[in-house]
Amino acid sequence: MALLRRAHQPEAALQxxxxxxxxxxxxxxxxxxxxxxxxxxxxxxxxxxVEGVFLDDSHGLRISITGHVGKWPISTIKMLQP
Incomplete structure (x- = not known):
């Protein structure tokens, strides 16, 4: 945030x-x-x-699981195949 406040020029803010x-x-x-x-x-x-990874505006990364309806937060992964 501090960098954004210091960026007085629109180009710097855009960068x-x-x-x-x-x-x-x-x-x-x-x-x-x-x-x-x-x-x-x-x-x-x-x-x-894991069928897909999605970026959710409110919850961050979510995943879908093959054969199950819905998307879950990535933080709910308990175990993952090595």
């Missing part, structure tokens, strides 16, 4: 926003590569293969 967006997308792509296709057990007992 900061682009940098942060790029960092978010880089982490999303890495999480997707690490999780999709791996077997997982969630804290509620749901188990299966």
């Amino acid at each position: 900061l926003v682009k940098h942060r967006a790029t960092a978010i997308l880089r982490e999303y792509v890495q999480a997707e590569a690490e999780l999709v296709g791996r077997a997982a057990v969630l804290t509620d007992g749901t188990a299966g293969t």
